[in-house]
Amino acid sequence: MRNDSYWGDKALLDKVIFKPIADGPARRTALETGEIQGYDLVDPADTQALTDAGFQLLLRPAFNVGYVGFNQAKPPLDNAKIREAIAFALNREALVTAKYPEGSQVATQFQPPLVFGWSDQVPQYAYDPAKAKALIAESGVTDLNLEFYYPSDVSRPYMPDPTANFEAFKADLEAVGFTITPKTAPWRSGYLDDVDAGNAQMYLLGWTGDYGDPDNFVGTFFRTKQPSWGFDNQEIFDALTKARDTADLAARTKLYEEANVLIMKFLPGVPYVHTQPALAFAKGVTGYVPSPVSLESFATVSLG
Structure with a gap:
């Protein structure tokens, strides 16, 4: 949940829900059906199909x-x-x-x-x-x-x-x-x-x-x-x-x-x-900046 009492710039989203999905194909399906707006650890075999379908692919630096x-x-x-x-x-x-x-x-x-x-x-x-x-x-x-x-x-x-x-x-x-x-x-x-x-x-x-x-x-x-x-x-x-x-x-x-x-x-x-792990997001997601160590801030993320 967003802390509306925070002294600095407020987060753009009201809340962020983290949903554990252990299976890679299930994560992809959840994105494609709109159940989720993004996921980590994209299977390399899925990257081209996701890109072709209009999803965003972001890469973490190789670490x-x-x-x-x-x-x-x-x-x-x-x-x-x-x-x-x-x-x-x-x-x-x-x-x-x-x-x-x-x-x-x-x-x-x-x-x-x-x-x-x-x-x-x-x-x-x-x-x-x-x-x-x-x-x-x-x-x-x-x-x-x-x-x-x-x-x-x-x-x-x-x-x-x-x-x-x-x-x-x-x-x-x-x-x-x-x-x-x-x-x-x-x-x-x-x-x-x-x-x-x-x-x-x-x-x-x-x-x-x-x-x-x-x-x-x-x-x-x-x-x-x-x-x-x-x-x-x-x-x-x-x-x-x-x-x-x-x-x-x-x-x-x-x-x-x-x-x-x-x-x-x-x-x-x-x-x-050395790999650059991929994250996949729906078209309307903006402001997500990948970190080499997966320590990302969601304060700048928004849904268009």
Whole structure:
């Protein structure tokens, strides 16, 4: 409800009703039938149809990362050449082009370019199946069986269709000689628990930032030892701790740029996408300004 006693400019709407609708197709139907005037987490497959039907599509700035995680406590992911082989085997460009909405970009590191400390000097792992096969041969590893975990019953901004991502990457990996065993579980009743406990060997996951600091991305992932990653790299831990504890912004930026290079050389996983999540609104909605962290003000919103 609008606070009519507010000292500043009054909100334009009398009230805003938030209606939970867990299912993506049901959200779209509710907008199309006029039950609601807008919704978040638009399925990328729906964006063109909604635009063609005259609805408004707004994009949040890219403030997330989707990645394939490696648990190095589970061989052969402790082998650096195998990790590199996987990185070169994954056709991230094709997946992002085919399955993600306009404005999405292929990730080169575990934080989006919007956040300071992003580096243009990180090692690149562009799609190269021949190089992946060569690295496998150089590794000396003969057991190329991998358990690949992906979640069910969930759609995230960085992973709107986990099954499609899994199937695309599975095909890429099998094409260079890996044998993939699928493992899946519901997002909130098994999947996250398995990953956090270190039970998953290789897995799909991601992160949407809480605030605009690299410690909320690479620090969250790699500043301390964690079961989900299964590695102990003191050089990376120390680099991220020093960057976090440095007060001067220019110095912090340089330290995080250096840390991102270290991380992508070590390759604890393969970041593959930054997305601009879409919101859909009826024609008459005006004044809605998307926020990278979903902290939007409704005071300026009106219905025409």
